[in-house]
Amino acid sequence: MNQDLLGRVALITGAGAGIGRETAFQMAARGAVVCVNDLKEDLVTPVVEDIKSRGGQAIGIALNIASREGIREAIQRAFEHGKRFDILVNNAAWVRYQAIPEIMPETVDRMLDVGFKSVIWGLQEAVAVMDPQRGGSIVNVASVAALRSAANSVVYSGIKAGVLGITRAAAAELGARNIRVNAVCPSAVPTEGTQRNRNAERDANRIARTPLGRLGTVEDIARSICFLASDDAGFITAQALTVDGGITLTNI
Numbered sequence: 001m002n003q004d005l006l007g008r009v010a011l012i013t014g015a016g017a018g019i020g021r022e023t024a025f026q027m028a029a030r031g032a033v034v035c036v037n038d039l040k041e042d043l044v045t046p047v048v049e050d051i052k053s054r055g056g057q058a059i060g061i062a063l064n065i066a067s068r069e070g071i072r073e074a075i076q077r078a079f080e081h082g083k084r085f086d087i088l089v090n091n092a093a094w095v096r097y098q099a100i101p102e103i104m105p106e107t108v109d110r111m112l113d114v115g116f117k118s119v120i121w122g123l124q125e126a127v128a129v130m131d132p133q134r135g136g137s138i139v140n141v142a143s144v145a146a147l148r149s150a151a152n153s154v155v156y157s158g159i160k161a162g163v164l165g166i167t168r169a170a171a172a173e174l175g176a177r178n179i180r181v182n183a184v185c186p187s188a189v190p191t192e193g194t195q196r197n198r199n200a201e202r203d204a205n206r207i208a209r210t211p212l213g214r215l216g217t218v219e220d221i222a223r224s225i226c227f228l229a230s231d232d233a234g235f236i237t238a239q240a241l242t243v244d245g246g247i248t249l250t251n252i
Contacts, residue, residue, distance in 0.1 A: 135178025
């Protein structure tokens, strides 16, 4: 793997599993100093140890980023460790699908705290520590649910659509500081977190409607995130990269 992120310091939220973990592996392989964030040490430590066993550089930051204080501390720790801060991947999410009559305030509050507010507070702190000459890259993990929605996804779809709005507005504001802001929109990707919302019949239906004839993988999404974070995407900002095998735009 090339070393296109060599020496850069990256924080990936929700990196203890799934897309975040694979992104941590790939960024480390590309030379980045990876700061692995998740709620608990037992989620963070194995990822850090795995990266180091492969010759990469990583530290663990076990913090709850669902508050302004939490995400700010995580970014500060990353900055203090690496003496610079270059890449923020807003990946963490807490997701529940519920029919409209069943939606409860505590569900909305937690989903907003993790998946929406933390993106705003993360942007705010990243701007404070990124070098305005060198700039940086922020990649928000959205979803195709921001573009097309299913039943029982009012809160989730609303939040992910909001993340795309944040992405565009932040890109417009931060371009003058050489900070690029983009998003990826994965389709259904098998991970530990999505297992409760998947079954064989549903997967088969998705595969049948996907032009490339398969589900996405965490590797697919992580490669897209790494691309947007790299200099190969140096003139790309305010974009939502749909990584879905073609299913979103080819089904009417």
